[in-house]
Structures are given as C-alpha cells and as structure tokens.
Amino acid sequence: MTTTVDPENSAAKTTRPEDERIEGTVFTPRQVGMLKIAVVVMGILLLAGFAAVIAGLIYQASKVGKKVPAEATVAAPPPDPVAMERAASSALQALSIPGDGEVVSMSLDGQRLALYVRSREEAEIVVVDLTTGKVVSRVKIDKDAPPAQ
Structure with a gap:
C-alpha cells in the first residue's frame, strides 16, 4: 500500500498566521501590534512630560512676586x-x-x-x-x- 503525500498540504509547509511576515517588511503582525502600543505609550509619556514642565513653569512664575514670611528672613544688623x-x-x-x-x-x-x-x-x-x-x-x-x- 502506497500513500501519496500532497506537498501543498504537508505539515512542514503549514505556517501559523502569526509567523507570516507582512509583505515588504521583516515584521510579523504581532510585532507591528507591539510597535503600535510602544509608540502610543511613548507619545503619552512625552505629552505628560511637557505638561509637567509647563506646570512647573507656571508654579515658579506664580511665586515671583510673593513676599517671604518675616520669620524666615534674617534681619541684617543695624550699621554701627x-x-x-x-x-x-x-x-x-x-x-x-x-x-x-x-x-x-x-x-x-x-x-x-x-x-x-x-x-x-x-x-x-x-x-x-x-x-x-x-x-x-x-x-x-x-x-x-x-x-x-
């Protein structure tokens, strides 16, 4: 009894969809998904950093004209x-x-x-x-x- 093996349906030729490369790139769909997530997270971190810098500038600018409490200042001795x-x-x-x-x-x-x-x-x-x-x-x-x- 002889069995014939169909080369198109052989187990060695079968690939899973996550291992297939996207045409024109070296990335798989899973890797592209991970890259998208990384780009979004880094964009959010950049926006949060800019917001923190702007908040710090506003905070420092709001303190410019305020006086320091009297007990915090050291009075200079009167001139002799x-x-x-x-x-x-x-x-x-x-x-x-x-x-x-x-x-x-x-x-x-x-x-x-x-x-x-x-x-x-x-x-x-x-x-x-x-x-x-x-x-x-x-x-x-x-x-x-x-x-x-």
Missing part, C-alpha cells in the same frame, strides 16, 4: 555709627597724579579700587583700599622695558 564715621573720616581725600596725568580707567574688586593713571611721561596703576582710604600700592609701567619672558 562709630564704624561708619571712622570709615568716612579715613576715606581717600586726594590722590596725587602728575600735572598732565589722567585717570584712564578704574576697576573695583571688593574693597579695593584699581586706577590706571597715564601721563605723557609715565603710566601707573594705583591700588586704593576703600575701607581705610589709603593707597595700598603704586605700580609703575615702564613703556621702554622689553616684555617679560
């Missing part, structure tokens, strides 16, 4: 009148510069003031301590000296 008078009396009253000299620029750094003074013959940088009113240093600038190496 004796120290202020001493500082005012020791303030720089005059700075000697050459007759044709001029202050070209100045720079403030904390309690120090640096003045760039230039005349026809020389140039110098004068550093003044603003708390004591005294000249801390004078740095002469030699125009004819070779540059330091």
Whole structure:
C-alpha cells in the first residue's frame, strides 16, 4: 500500500498566521501590534512630560512676586555709627597724579579700587583700599622695558 503525500498540504509547509511576515517588511503582525502600543505609550509619556514642565513653569512664575514670611528672613544688623564715621573720616581725600596725568580707567574688586593713571611721561596703576582710604600700592609701567619672558 502506497500513500501519496500532497506537498501543498504537508505539515512542514503549514505556517501559523502569526509567523507570516507582512509583505515588504521583516515584521510579523504581532510585532507591528507591539510597535503600535510602544509608540502610543511613548507619545503619552512625552505629552505628560511637557505638561509637567509647563506646570512647573507656571508654579515658579506664580511665586515671583510673593513676599517671604518675616520669620524666615534674617534681619541684617543695624550699621554701627562709630564704624561708619571712622570709615568716612579715613576715606581717600586726594590722590596725587602728575600735572598732565589722567585717570584712564578704574576697576573695583571688593574693597579695593584699581586706577590706571597715564601721563605723557609715565603710566601707573594705583591700588586704593576703600575701607581705610589709603593707597595700598603704586605700580609703575615702564613703556621702554622689553616684555617679560
């Protein structure tokens, strides 16, 4: 007795619908479904993130004009009148510069003031301590000296 096997109906040729590839892609219908779900979930997460950022901006902007409660602030001590008078009396009253000299620029750094003074013959940088009113240093600038190496 001989049996014939129909090649079109053989078990080796039969495929399940979920294993079939979609024409023109390498994806199965199940994989495409999973991709759709992932895209929707990620889109929702993006929208939620944007909403959180906008809510944070609105929250921070609403706090801008509000005052802090009085007990939360640290009050600065009142100024000492004796120290202020001493500082005012020791303030720089005059700075000697050459007759044709001029202050070209100045720079403030904390309690120090640096003045760039230039005349026809020389140039110098004068550093003044603003708390004591005294000249801390004078740095002469030699125009004819070779540059330091």
